[in-house]
Amino acid sequence: MTTIDLKNILIHRIVGINDKSFLAAINTLVETKSESTIYKTTPQQQKRIEEAIVQITKGEIFTNEQVELEIDKWLKEK
Numbered sequence: 023m024t025t026i027d028l029k030n031i032l033i034h035r036i037v038g039i040n041d042k043s044f045l046a047a048i049n050t051l052v053e054t055k056s057e058s059t060i061y062k063t064t065p066q067q068q069k070r071i072e073e074a075i076v077q078i079t080k081g082e083i084f085t086n087e088q089v090e091l092e093i094d095k096w097l098k099e100k
Contacts, residue, residue: 039045
């Protein structure tokens with residue numbers, strides 16, 4: 023059975039279900055595996071994202087290694 027076959031079987035079975043709580047449970051399961059998750063951000067979060075994108079385009083970034091070295095340095099000072 024292919025993935026497409028399985029999807030079609032599930033679609034046909036779901037269409038016949040009228041139990042709202044069961045359908046909500048199925049929806050929850052599907053949302054956890056969805057590849058197109060939509061994240062809702064606040065205006066403040068969106069502003070920070072836009073600021074970060076500007077910093078990235080200007081090359082104002084640190085590598086993971088640089089950050090780890092900075093953290094190690096900070097921890098040794100404490």
